[in-house]
Amino acid sequence: MSDSTLASAKPQPAGGSAPSEPVAELSDITRMYRMGEEEVRALDGFSFTFRKGEYWAIMGSSGSGKSTLLNILGCVDRPSSGSYRVRGQEVAELDDDELSTFRGAELGFIFQSYNLIPQLDVLENILMPVMYQDEVPEGIEDRALELAKRVGLGERLHHRPMQLSGGQQQRVAIARSLINDPALILADEATGNLDSKTADEILELFDELHAEGKTILLVTHEAEVGRRAENILRLKDGNIETVERGAERTGAVADAQ
Amino acid sequence: MRSSSLARAVRLGVSSLLLHKLRSFLTTLGVLFGVASVIAMLAVGEGASAEAQDQIRRLGSRNVILRSVKPPQVGDEDAETRVLSYGLTRDDFERISETFPGIEQSVPVLQTPAEVRSGQLLCRPRVLCTPHLFQSVTRRDLFSGRFLTEQDEANRSLVCVLGYEVARFLFPFDTALGERVKVGEHYLEVVGVLYSRMPVGSVTLDPSSEAGGEVFLPLSTGRAYFGERQTQMRSGSMDIQEVQLHEIIVAAERDIDVPVVAAACRSMLKREHDEKDYEVIVPLELLARAEETKRIFNIVLGSIAGISLLVGGIGIMNVMLATVTERTREIGIRRALGAKRKHIVTQFLVETMVLSGAGGVVGVGVGLLIPWIVERTAELETIVEPAAPIFAFGISVLVGIVFGLYPAWRAANMDPVEALRHE
Numbered sequence: 073m074s075d076s077t078l079a080s081a082k083p084q085p086a087g088g089s090a091p092s093e094p095v096a097e098l099s100d101i102t103r104m105y106r107m108g109e110e111e112v113r114a115l116d117g118f119s120f121t122f123r124k125g126e127y128w129a130i131m132g133s134s135g136s137g138k139s140t141l142l143n144i145l146g147c148v149d150r151p152s153s154g155s156y157r158v159r160g161q162e163v164a165e166l167d168d169d170e171l172s173t174f175r176g177a178e179l180g181f182i183f184q185s186y187n188l189i190p191q192l193d194v195l196e197n198i199l200m201p202v203m204y205q206d207e208v209p210e211g212i213e214d215r216a217l218e219l220a221k222r223v224g225l226g227e228r229l230h231h232r233p234m235q236l237s238g239g240q241q242q243r244v245a246i247a248r249s250l251i252n253d254p255a256l257i258l259a260d261e262a263t264g265n266l267d268s269k270t271a272d273e274i275l276e277l278f279d280e281l282h283a284e285g286k287t288i289l290l291v292t293h294e295a296e297v298g299r300r301a302e303n304i305l306r307l308k309d310g311n312i313e314t315v316e317r318g319a320e321r322t323g324a325v326a327d328a329q
Numbered sequence: 330m331r332s333s334s335l336a337r338a339v340r341l342g343v344s345s346l347l348l349h350k351l352r353s354f355l356t357t358l359g360v361l362f363g364v365a366s367v368i369a370m371l372a373v374g375e376g377a378s379a380e381a382q383d384q385i386r387r388l389g390s391r392n393v394i395l396r397s398v399k400p401p402q403v404g405d406e407d408a409e410t411r412v413l414s415y416g417l418t419r420d421d422f423e424r425i426s427e428t429f430p431g432i433e434q435s436v437p438v439l440q441t442p443a444e445v446r447s448g449q450l451l452c453r454p455r456v457l458c459t460p461h462l463f464q465s466v467t468r469r470d471l472f473s474g475r476f477l478t479e480q481d482e483a484n485r486s487l488v489c490v491l492g493y494e495v496a497r498f499l500f501p502f503d504t505a506l507g508e509r510v511k512v513g514e515h516y517l518e519v520v521g522v523l524y525s526r527m528p529v530g531s532v533t534l535d536p537s538s539e540a541g542g543e544v545f546l547p548l549s550t551g552r553a554y555f556g557e558r559q560t561q562m563r564s565g566s567m568d569i570q571e572v573q574l575h576e577i578i579v580a581a582e583r584d585i586d587v588p589v590v591a592a593a594c595r596s597m598l599k600r601e602h603d604e605k606d607y608e609v610i611v612p613l614e615l616l617a618r619a620e621e622t623k624r625i626f627n628i629v630l631g632s633i634a635g636i637s638l639l640v641g642g643i644g645i646m647n648v649m650l651a652t653v654t655e656r657t658r659e660i661g662i663r664r665a666l667g668a669k670r671k672h673i674v675t676q677f678l679v680e681t682m683v684l685s686g687a688g689g690v691v692g693v694g695v696g697l698l699i700p701w702i703v704e705r706t707a708e709l710e711t712i713v714e715p716a717a718p719i720f721a722f723g724i725s726v727l728v729g730i731v732f733g734l735y736p737a738w739r740a741a742n743m744d745p746v747e748a749l750r751h752e
C-alpha cells in the first residue's frame with residue numbers, strides 16, 4: 073500500500089491508445105441461486121476486464137445482475153464457476169481469512185445506505201478497514217484526518233453518523249473507501265438515497281478520484297449519473313448488453329471535465 | 330497491535346452496551362446474584378468451619394467430655410431443704426480410667442459454687458477442683474506462675490490458679506502471683522494465672538457474673554474444704570445439690586480412638602445411671618455438625634448460585650442473540666471492510682464478557698455485603714477469603730465466555746452478502 077496515488081494525480085491517457093494494466097479480470101463468471109427446484113442465474117458466463125484508472129458506470133434494469141457482479145468484484149460473494157483475478161491474484165485460491173484481509177487491503181466499498189457503524193465517530197469509521205489489517209501502517213491517523221478534510225468533514229471528526237446528513241455520511245463512506253488506497257472502488261447506487269444537489273457533490277468527488285487515476289466501478293440506475301462516468305457497461309439477464317467506452321461518448325467525457 | 334486492539338474491543342463493547350442501558354443492566358442481574366451467592370456461600374461456609382475448628386481447639390480434638398446434668402425434676406415438692414443427688418460419680422471415673430482401652434488420660438473436675446474475693450472485690454467464677462493433668466489435657470497456656478502440681482494434689486495445698494479475667498478483675502493493677510484470695514470461707518494462695526478459653530456456648534467474659542472466668546484448685550483440696558455438696562440460695566429456699574464430679578475429661582490416645590471412647594463412655598454411663606443426669610460432648614462430633622451446617626449452606630447457596638448463573642447466562646445469551654440479529658448489517662459491513670471471522674467472534678465475545686463481567690463486579694460488591702449483614706443479624710461467623718471474590722469474578726467471566734460463544738459464532742458465520750442486505 074502506498075500513499076502516492078492520493079497526492080500525485082495520474083491523468084488517464086484519453087482515447088485509450090495503450091490499454092493500462094488490468095485490475096479486475098473476470099472470465100466466464102456464473103453465479104447461480106437455487107430456489108427450490110428453480111435455478112436463477114444472476115450472472116451467466118460474464119467475461120470482462122476492468123483496467124487501472126478506468127471509471128465505469130454499470131447499468132441495467134432491475135434484476136439484471138449488477139449487485140451480484142459488484143459483490144463478486146468485491147470478494148464478498150464467490151462465483152459458482154469461472155475465474156476472477158484481482159491484480160493478478162486468483163480470488164478462488166484465497167480462504168475466508170485471506171479474502172477478508174484482501175478486501176480490507178485492496179478494495180473500497182461505498183453503499184447506497186452509507187453503512188457507517190453507528191457507535192463509532194467519523195474518524196473511527198474512516199479507519200475501520202485498516203483496523204482489521206494485521207499491520208497498521210505508520211501515520212494512518214494523519215491520513216484519515218487528511219481524507220476527512222478532503223471530503224469536507226474536517227470539522228466533524230468526532231460526530232457520530234446519526235449526527236450527520238445523508239450526504240455527509242456518504243462522504244465519510246467515501247473517505248473510508250480511500251483509507252487503504254484501494255485497487256478498486258466499488259459503489260452500489262452510491263447516490264441513490266441523495267437529492268440531486270448532494271448527489272452532484274458526491275459525483276464531483278468521484279470525478280476528482282478518477283482524475284487522480286483511481287479505478288471506480290459505480291452501479292447506477294440513473295442515466296444522469298451514468299453519463300458522468302467515463303464508460304458505461306450495460307447488463308441484461310446476467311450478461312453484457314452493451315459496452316460504451318469514453319472514446320465513443322466524447323460528449324459525456326468532456327462534460328465530466 | 331494485540332493489546333491495544335483488545336483494549337479497543339473492550340471500549341467498543343462498552344459503548345455498544347451503553348446504547349441499551351436498561352437492557353444491559355437487566356441482563357447482568359442473573360450473573361450478579363450468582364456471583365454474590367458464591368461469595369456469601371464461601372464466607373458462611375468458611376465461618377462455620379472456622380468456628381468449629383475453634384471449638385475443637387478449645388476442647389481438644391482428642392477429648393471426650395462427660396458432664397453432669399441436673400435431671401428434670403420429678404414432681405414439685407416445695408421442701409425447705411432437699412438434697413438432690415445426681416451426676417457423674419467417682420466410680421464412673423474409676424471405671425473409665427481403669428478399664429477403657431484407647432484412653433491416654435482422664436481428668437475429673439469438681440465444681441464448687443463458692444464466691445471468690447480479694448479485699449473489696451468479689452466475683453463468681455467457675456471454681457474448678459481438678460488434678461494437675463487438667464492443663465495438659467485441655468492444652469491451656471500459662472500466663473504466669475505455674476499450674477497445679479502433683480504435690481498440691483497430694484498435700485491438699487491451699488493454692489489456686491486464676492483464669493486471666495479473674496486475675497485482671499481481682500488484681501487490676503498488680504500481678505496476682507503470691508496474693509491470697511478468699512474462695513468461699515478459705516484463703517488460697519495464687520500460684521499461677523492461666524490464659525482463658527471460654528467453654529463452649531458461653532459468651533460472657535465478665536467474671537462478676539456466674540459463668541464468667543475460672544479459678545482452679547487441687548481436687549483433693551476441693552473435696553477436703555468444700556465437699557461434694559453444693560449449697561446455693563435460690564429465691565429464698567436452700568438448694569442443696571450433691572454432685573461427686575461435674576466433669577470428666579477423657580483424652581483418647583489418637584484421633585481415631587475418639588468415636589470408640591465416646592461410645593464406650595456412653596454405654597457405660599447408660600448402664601450405670603438410671604436417669605440421664607449426664608451429657609457426653611465430643612468435639613469431633615461438633616466438628617461434624619459444623620461441617621453439616623456448612624454443607625447445607627453450600628447446597629442451598631450453591632444451588633442459588635448455580636441457578637442464578639445458569640439463568641443469567643441464558644439471559645445473556647438470549648440478549649446477545651437478539652443483538653447479533655439486530656446488528657446483522659453492522660456485521661456485514663465489518664466483514665466487507667476486512668474483518669475476519671475471528672474479529673467478529675472477538676467483538677461479540679468481548680461484549681458478552683463485558684456484560685457478565687460488569688454483573689460480576691457488582692455481584693462481588695453485593696457478595697461482600699451479604700456476609701457483613703449475616704454476621705450482624707444472624708450472629709454467624711463469616712470469613713471472606715481473599716481468593717473468593719477473585720474466584721467468583723472469574724466465574725462471571727467464564728459464564729460470559731460459555732454463553733457468549735454461540736451468539737458470537739452465529740455472528741461470525743453470517744454470509745456477508747446476506748448480512749449487508751439485511752434491513
Ligand SMILES: Nc1ncnc2c1ncn2[C@@H]1O[C@H](COP(=O)(O)OP(=O)(O)OP(=O)(O)O)[C@@H](O)[C@H]1O
Binds near residue numbers: 139
Ligand atoms: N440471495 C439470492 N437468492 C436468490 N436469488 C437472488 C439472490 N440474490 C439475487 N438473486 C437474483 O439474482 C438476480 C440478480 O440480482 P441482483 O441483485 O444482482 O440485481 P440488480 O441488477 O442489482 O437489481 P437492482 O437494480 O434491483 O438492484 C435477480 O433475479 C435476483 O432475484
Ligand SMILES: [Mg+2]
Binds near residue numbers: 138139140
Ligand atoms: Mg442491486
